[in-house]
Amino acid sequence: MKDVTVKDRNKLVLVGAGHSNLHLVKNAMLLQSHGFDITLISPTDLYYNGVAPGVLSNQYPTGFGRITAKCHLDKVKGKNYQKKVTRIDLKNKQVQLEDHKFIRFDYLSINTGGSVPTNQIPGSSTFSIPIRPIGSFWQLSEEIQRLRNNSPESISVTIIGGGAAGVEVAGNVHHLIKSFGIIPVISIITKGELILSQFSSSVSNKVSKLFRQRGINIITKSKVVEIREEEIVLKRNKEHPYEFCVLATGIIPNSIDSQGLLQTTENGELVVNSFLQCTDNPQVFATGDCSHFEAQPLWKSGYHAINQGPVLLKNIVAQSEGSQLYEYKPSKRILTALNLGSKAGLVIFGKYSHLGKLGFIIKDYIEKRYINSYRCKSKA
Ligand SMILES: Cc1cc2nc3c(=O)[nH]c(=O)nc-3n(C[C@H](O)[C@H](O)[C@H](O)COP(=O)(O)OP(=O)(O)OC[C@H]3O[C@@H](n4cnc5c(N)ncnc54)[C@H](O)[C@@H]3O)c2cc1C
Structure with a gap:
């Protein structure tokens, strides 16, 4: 020194x-x-x-x-x-x-x-909630909490984007709404053939199966061309109604x-x-x-x-x-851990993947360890 x-x-x-x-x-x-x-x-x-x-x-x-x-x-x-x-x-x-x-x-x-761009899909800056910056994302919890007070039978949330963050949001918003005793009507719209397309098709299929069991609707090969006040317009003029639209289309x-x-x-x-x-x-x-x-x-x-x-x-x-x-x-092989809500976690390392409670525990452990490593210790 x-x-x-x-x-x-x-x-x-x-x-x-x-x-x-x-x-x-x-x-x-x-x-x-x-x-x-x-x-x-x-x-x-x-x-x-x-x-x-x-x-x-x-x-x-x-x-x-x-x-x-x-x-x-x-x-x-x-x-x-x-x-x-x-x-x-x-x-x-x-x-x-x-x-x-x-x-x-x-x-x-x-x-x-980075941030999710809100100028690429017409209407997204007015009608959608981008997942980043995170300050905007918290609007989703606030709005759901507000709607909950009206005791609706169901709440519908559509997530545009089937990457890791979009899928985590879908799983967790499903859990949140269900925990209020309200029926969650959750959809993921992706232009790809699969959700989680950055991973193997077996990983994607595992998560798709879990989400379908929960009643989460996965709409693949569908490009969103516009977001209007109560509907999302897909290519070939198909329309998808929504209450909350979350934008998770990349950074x-x-x-x-x-x-x-x-x-x-x-x-x-x-x-x-x-x-x-x-x-x-x-x-x-x-x-x-x-x-x-x-x-x-x-x-x-x-x-x-x-x-x-x-x-x-x-x-x-x-x-x-x-x-x-x-x-x-x-590193060539990255450990990825995703929280899919309702105590389900997905852990991927190279060709290995696990979906279930253990994955949830591992994800929780990794995240808490990181946060704790930044706690300030008393002055040295
Ligand atoms: C819901 C969700 C879940 C995710 N989960 C995971 C995960 O499990 N694992 C994983 O690896 N990745 C995950 N990601 C992705 C990960 O969050 C980002 O890749 C990561 O935050 C990028 O870190 P960063 O250090 O580049 O910037 P950030 O964490 O985005 O920090 C940027 C900082 O710069 C500040 N800033 C911005 N503009 C300016 C400016 N002009 N002047 C000064 N300061 C500025 C911001 O206020 C912020 O403090 C997730 C993302 C989301 C949205």
Whole structure:
């Protein structure tokens, strides 16, 4: 470790309280000892989406999964601005906040995640509830709770998108409505031939069978072309009535204007090399859903955002000290665990998969372990 004088100190600015940046915050004392002064800029705390379906179904209390950086930052007198960054000015090495304030940086770590686009299907911005940002998603629980007070016979929720998050929401909203003694009328609409198409067909079939037993309607090979006030319009003019429509159609990055000085994909993801550095600037790092890993496309998931954290930490230090950088080497086999509601969990690892109560227990264990790892211990 080098002896750092005040003059030598580097300003490390973290944009977005995403999973990798949270890892930096957790290791703030180590970064401080390597000469970094830390500033976190994010309009929200990290919300750990892995438990969001369980919060929806009341398995976990409201607010469970929110991880605050404050206690870690306090240990190093780090700064925290609860604001959005609107512009990155690389020439002057500063970022601009939504209130027009400028913050200077020597090193930048961008981890701003993504959102479900609400401009691709006409009507979706008015009539649907996107699952990300998570703040919008909680509207679904609030609306269902509100409707429950009118004691309806049934409540109908349609989820557009049959990926992992859409399927978890379907299973958990089914559980929630049923737990109120109300009939859940749940549908998943996907343009693919199967739900969970990123996994094997046997995984997809297992979940489809479970959902059909619960009465969840799975509508495949159906593209949604418009969402109207009470109906979803499918290609070939078929109409699907709904009360609540949830949008789980994939993610676009929460990108920030860098005046074209940082390379992005067509989608707006920041292109990063194997060391997680933006290809145009080695002092700017990007991780998680807002980035595009140049060596190979990565599945947008908390898994990568979490696992990039330790590499990011080592590389920021290495870059500042001129030592060797480490590559992020994505694991070939990822452990995926999904909460399907009603105490059913799906665990997938390589070719192995398990659906049932054990999967639910494993999922719960993994998520609680992650959240607990961010609890602040008393000042060292
Ligand atoms: C219901 C649901 C369940 C999921 N379950 C799983 C799961 O079980 N396993 C899994 O691996 N993945 C899961 N995912 C996906 C996972 O949540 C995301 O891939 C993950 O959150 C991405 O992490 P991130 O660190 O890139 O960004 P995020 O967690 O999205 O964090 C981004 C942060 O940046 C902040 N921010 C945004 N814009 C700005 C800005 N302009 N300036 C400053 N700050 C900004 C945000 O406020 C936020 O704090 C799930 C997603 C959903 C919706």
